[in-house]
Amino acid sequence: xxxxxxxxxxxxxxxxxxxxxxxxxxxxxxxxxxxxxxxxxxxxxxxxxxxxxxxxxxxxxxxxxxxxxxxxxxxxxxxxxxxxxxxxxxxxxxxxxxxxxxxxxxxxxxxxxxxxxxxxxxxxxxxxxxxxxxxxxxxxxxxxxxxxxxxxxxxxxxxxxxxxxxxxxxxxxxxxxxxxxxxxxxxxxxxxxxxxxxxxxxxxxxxxxxxxxxxxxxxxxxxxxxxxxxxxxxxxxxxxxxxxxxxxxxxxxxxxxxxxxxxxxxxxxxxxxxxxxxxxxxxxxxxxxxxxxxxxxxxxxxxxxxxxxxxxxxxxxxxxxxxxxxxxxxxxxxxxxxxxxxxxxxxxxxxxxxxxxxxxxxxxxxxxxxxxxxxxxxxxxxxxxxxxxxxxxxxxxxxxxxxxxxxxxxxxxxxxxxxxxxxxxxxxxxxxxxxxxxxxxxxxxxxxx
Ligand code: SF4
Ligand code: SF4
Numbered sequence: 001x002x003x004x005x006x007x008x009x010x011x012x013x014x015x016x017x018x019x020x021x022x023x024x025x026x027x028x029x030x031x032x033x034x035x036x037x038x039x040x041x042x043x044x045x046x047x048x049x050x051x052x053x054x055x056x057x058x059x060x061x062x063x064x065x066x067x068x069x070x071x072x073x074x075x076x077x078x079x080x081x082x083x084x085x086x087x088x089x090x091x092x093x094x095x096x097x098x099x100x101x102x103x104x105x106x107x108x109x110x111x112x113x114x115x116x117x118x119x120x121x122x123x124x125x126x127x128x129x130x131x132x133x134x135x136x137x138x139x140x141x142x143x144x145x146x147x148x149x150x151x152x153x154x155x156x157x158x159x160x161x162x163x164x165x166x167x168x169x170x171x172x173x174x175x176x177x178x179x180x181x182x183x184x185x186x187x188x189x190x191x192x193x194x195x196x197x198x199x200x201x202x203x204x205x206x207x208x209x210x211x212x213x214x215x216x217x218x219x220x221x222x223x224x225x226x227x228x229x230x231x232x233x234x235x236x237x238x239x240x241x242x243x244x245x246x247x248x249x250x251x252x253x254x255x256x257x258x259x260x261x262x263x264x265x266x267x268x269x270x271x272x273x274x275x276x277x278x279x280x281x282x283x284x285x286x287x288x289x290x291x292x293x294x295x296x297x298x299x300x301x302x303x304x305x306x307x308x309x310x311x312x313x314x315x316x317x318x319x320x321x322x323x324x325x326x327x328x329x330x331x332x333x334x335x336x337x338x339x340x341x342x343x344x345x346x347x348x349x350x351x352x353x354x355x356x357x358x359x360x361x362x363x364x365x366x367x368x369x370x371x372x373x374x375x376x377x378x379x380x381x382x383x384x385x386x387x388x389x390x391x392x393x394x395x396x397x398x399x400x401x402x403x404x405x406x407x408x409x410x411x412x413x414x415x416x417x418x419x420x421x422x423x424x425x426x427x428x429x430x431x432x433x434x435x436x437x438x439x440x441x442x443x444x445x446x447x448x449x
Contacts, residue, residue, distance in 0.1 A: 045067070051099070163205070315327065
């Protein structure tokens with residue numbers, strides 16, 4: 001523990017939500033009748049399909065290979081039959097090829113894997129290749145290829161591994177589940193990542209609610225790879241990697257001093273646990289841990305869900321109410337309302353929030369900006385959300401980008417949360433960024449013609 005000197009401006013203290021008794025429980029979601037697997041599930045190159053319609057595949061089998069370092073291979077989440085491969089809309093900007101897979105009814109769906117006794121016995125290069133082959137992406141909200149991030153961290157001589165055990169969204173409960181149910185995977189993953197990075201220092205950061213569970217887990221860690229534990233008072237959005245590094249570096253603790261002196265890289269606790277789980281079992285990424293939350297669910301909690309499961313099916317398994325106001329992909333602060341519940345759950349998803357139509361979380365009508373400055377005080381990046389909002393109303397997107405650093409905004413939602421006029425600032429900024437990227441892409445295309 002350390003002093004409370006703030007290391008970044010703004011941020012907010014969210015109301016502390018009482019944790020459900022089953023916060024550390026993980027339930028397995030059954031297979032949906034159809035799974036839908038986009039060949040590109042993150043910003044980066046698409047994978048290349050190696051299967052055809054009508055082919056039968058085994059769970060864990062390669063469906064699409066990665067021909068580019070920014071792509072990740074895709075594996076079958078279930079034993080079944082490839083129904084087809086079709087082009088479908090991808091975030092409204094472009095299209096993407098999607099493999100449709102029908103799980104085989106009655107199959108045990110066991111993934112035999114390739115048992116590996118101790119993955120850390122392998123050398124750094126072999127471990128890095130195994131992580132790449134597993135199809136793993138960041139599971140803490142940023143879904144970039146894990147192998148690529150590791151390779152880049154190695155290339156810049158990173159010495160300190162920071163494990164981010166801070167829940168990214170209020171109401172999500174993946175951290176207690178990972179600490180309680182995947183402790184061995186976390187410790188194995190930690191050793192694997194330290195070996196790949198050839199680093200000798202690690203820090204595990206958690207908030208107070210998870211401090212005791214993290215302490216109990218680290219007591220079981222091997223002395224030579226035991227991370228320093230940093231327990232932070234709650235403050236949103238300190239789980240963002242850049243802010244977390246700043247906060248830890250200024251902590252005055254042992255781990256903080258290491259961070260101030262040596263280059264560091266941040267991996268989420270979920271990613272570290274998955275490295276351990278996949279490499280010790282010789283497995284590929286075919287399912288992942290998410291939280292299904294919100295007052296629109298009768299049975300919210302943590303679920304292990306096969307990739308490609310339609311959101312609607314997952315919510316039905318969690319007892320969704322008939323009358324929903326909206327469903328957010330992600331949590332209440334950073335989540336985006338889903339227009340189509342038949343979209344599949346893809347790699348890197350952290351959870352979904354179902355908001356009941358008659359619940360208390362309905363969105364109030366926005367009013368005019370009263371120039372109170374609350375949003376400016378809340379922004380952890382020192383941006384000027386009020387001015388950005390006014391420019392957006394005047395459709396001056398270029399000024400938003402060039403004069404007010406729109407693209408630095410990581411859509412944490414602090415400004416919108418504190419705004420007394422209920423102006424949906426994050427949605428406004430998201431739309432402006434989309435508009436800007438489309439304009440840039442059109443300009444590049446025109447230059448080429
Ligand atoms: S959403 Fe963007 S502008 Fe608003 S507080 Fe977060 S970083 Fe700042
Ligand atoms: S918090 Fe809302 S009302 Fe206040 S300055 Fe910002 S945008 Fe305007």
